[in-house]
Amino acid sequence: MRLLLDLAIARLPFRPRIKARLALSLQTTDDLRRISAPDLAAFLYEKQANSLFGNDKETQEALPSPEKLASMWEKRDKALAEAEKDAVFLERRGMGCLSIAESTYPLLLKTIYDPPAALFYRGDVSGLTNAAVRVAIVGTRKPGAGVPTWTYAIARNLAAAGVPIVSGLAIGIDAQAHRGAVDAGAPTYAVLGSAVDEVFPHSNRVLAARIVEKGGALVSEYPPGVLPQKWHFPARNRIISGLCAVTLVAAAPKKSGALITAGFAAEQNRDVWVGGGPEPFGEGCERLAFDGAKVITGIECALAELGIKAAAPESAQKDNAAAPSSALAGSLARELGISF
Numbered sequence: 001m002r003l004l005l006d007l008a009i010a011r012l013p014f015r016p017r018i019k020a021r022l023a024l025s026l027q028t029t030d031d032l033r034r035i036s037a038p039d040l041a042a043f044l045y046e047k048q049a050n051s052l053f054g055n056d057k058e059t060q061e062a063l064p065s066p067e068k069l070a071s072m073w074e075k076r077d078k079a080l081a082e083a084e085k086d087a088v089f090l091e092r093r094g095m096g097c098l099s100i101a102e103s104t105y106p107l108l109l110k111t112i113y114d115p116p117a118a119l120f121y122r123g124d125v126s127g128l129t130n131a132a133v134r135v136a137i138v139g140t141r142k143p144g145a146g147v148p149t150w151t152y153a154i155a156r157n158l159a160a161a162g163v164p165i166v167s168g169l170a171i172g173i174d175a176q177a178h179r180g181a182v183d184a185g186a187p188t189y190a191v192l193g194s195a196v197d198e199v200f201p202h203s204n205r206v207l208a209a210r211i212v213e214k215g216g217a218l219v220s221e222y223p224p225g226v227l228p229q230k231w232h233f234p235a236r237n238r239i240i241s242g243l244c245a246v247t248l249v250a251a252a253p254k255k256s257g258a259l260i261t262a263g264f265a266a267e268q269n270r271d272v273w274v275g276g277g278p279e280p281f282g283e284g285c286e287r288l289a290f291d292g293a294k295v296i297t298g299i300e301c302a303l304a305e306l307g308i309k310a311a312a313p314e315s316a317q318k319d320n321a322a323a324p325s326s327a328l329a330g331s332l333a334r335e336l337g338i339s340f
Contacts, residue, residue, distance in 0.1 A: 005029050006099040006118045007083035010223045013072050018044065019117035023100050029080060037070035089224045093197060095122045104129050112242040112268050116221035122196045123217030127164045127187045128243055133306060134164045136240045138258040139173030139250035147281050148176045151250040155180030157299040161308055166191065166243050168236065169204050173250045178207055187216035191240045193232035196220050200228040234260050241265035248296060250275040252284030259284050
């Protein structure tokens with residue numbers, strides 16, 4: 001069963017690039033069971049998996065030593081056992097899993113250097129698997145005066161014009177971007193640094209439920225039950241930018257996690273924008289603008305860059321948006337102990 005294979009691979013203690021390589025090369029859990037540690041080492045060090053993941057020097061340097069690889073591979077049986085439990089959990093909680101080996105996996109994300117082998121989700125991910133031009137909106141958790149309103153407005157207007165918004169559900173800019181899209185009645189997508197059943201931060205649990213209710217989704221590379229860890233957030237930033245054609249850093253100080261997302265976007269050959277009015281919002285955005293990022297002063301500027309003449313009326317966007325997943329959102333709200 002393909003799902004069990006993907007769930008088991010997600011539980012293995014390997015880097016995302018190696019997990020993706022395994023997922024693209026194996027077909028069943030029997031394939032996973034049959035591979036010995038020496039076979040795995042030969043596969044990773046010598047064999048060409050496919051045209052996307054070849055034996056480039058950077059991949060080779062990232063591989064563990066044969067000894068460490070053998071130790072890590074001993075966790076395979078545990079991963080297979082956990083996969084059985086995860087499959088039941090996903091079905092009971094109304095969650096899903098997109099495998100990199102399947103045609104429904106987001107094409108833009110598949111082209112990045114280290115795509116996740118699987119994306120776990122809660123909600124409707126159809127807006128991530130189609131050819132729509134998506135915009136990531138990220139920024140500081142502590143924006144200055146006026147910036148939250150600016151972010152909310154541009155997210156709401158982009159969403160009303162049919163542009164899906166992707167962000168990370170963090171407090172500050174991320175939350176404002178999601179709220180703008182939700183209030184436009186449009187789908188928005190939150191990429192988490194935890195499992196989708198462990199919504200973080202807790203202060204945004206109501207917002208998470210509203211995202212699902214409006215036809216969007218919570219998305220993560222982490223399997224069920226995985227709690228947020230400090231290093232998860234920089235890692236998930238590559239997914240935020242990888243799902244999108246454009247990353248807009250609404251506001252960022254000199255040191256900001258949003259700059260990591262912008263860096264990933266640049267490496268992925270995606271456009272990088274910064275918020276400004278007219279000067280960029282924050283030293284981080286100033287640096288990005290100096291390096292060539294487009295300064296976006298408002299919705300007209302953003303739509304022009306996307307080649308959209310005018311935003312659709314909000315009512316039309318609501319009519320065309322994905323059908324609200326009311327039952328699923330209600331289930332999530334009950335699980336989190338909230339009402340909205």
